[in-house]
Amino acid sequence: MKIIEKIGKGNWRYGGNNSKWYTESGGWDVCGAEHPEDLIEETTRHTFDIPNGVKKVTVEQVGNRIVVEMVPEDVVPKPGDIVFEDGRIMIVKKYPNLYHAMLYGNNGNIYINREYGIPFTSAAFRLATDEEAQLLFDALKKAGKRWNPETMQVEDVPERDRIREWVEIHLNDGYYNQQGIAEVIGHYLKHREGEKCTNTNI
Secondary structure, three states, rough: OOOEEEEOOOOOEEOOOOEEEEOOOOOOOOOOOOOOOOOOOOOOOOOOOOOEEEEEEEEEEEEEEEEEEEEEOOOOOOOOOEEEOOOOOEEEEEEOEEEEEEEEEEEEEEEEEEEEOOOOOOOOOOOOOHHHHHHHHHHHHOOOOEOOOOEEEEOOOOOOHHHHHHHHHHHOOOOOHHHHHHHHHHHHHHHHHHHHHHHHHO
């Protein structure tokens, strides 16, 4: 109900749209005794939209306040999503907790095709930022691997691709000329041949 009028005299000076009259304190009994017709408190009406993805709305009275809590649905990350949890950046492989690759931020280690300790729907998870995703891609590259979003696989980067990229970078920055690059590649190939011979003897 609403108070719609007020008169200047008497104990019941406040009239409601329910054709009843109340004291200044909202009581029905001027002596202060509780009565079923008493007004509890002044209220203000609020309306709000419920966002998409909310699965439950709870309303609770705390003192003289009304607390509304909207509980979102569990959003299950899709395969290929990049997520963040407690300093770890992961590429989701399969729900609930299989990942293609994980960068552990504290030590910079890369782990491939393993199982995480908690589900991706845990409240601790969120989608990684672009900057965080790039940290993971850079770590994969340093380990000689790359994420292929088309095949949804972590792949080994072929040695020729890594050599080609290195040549392009150093030709463009002018640090080496063509002869210098050829010498470096020659030394590298000799080193690789030496590794092969050593491994064969073992």
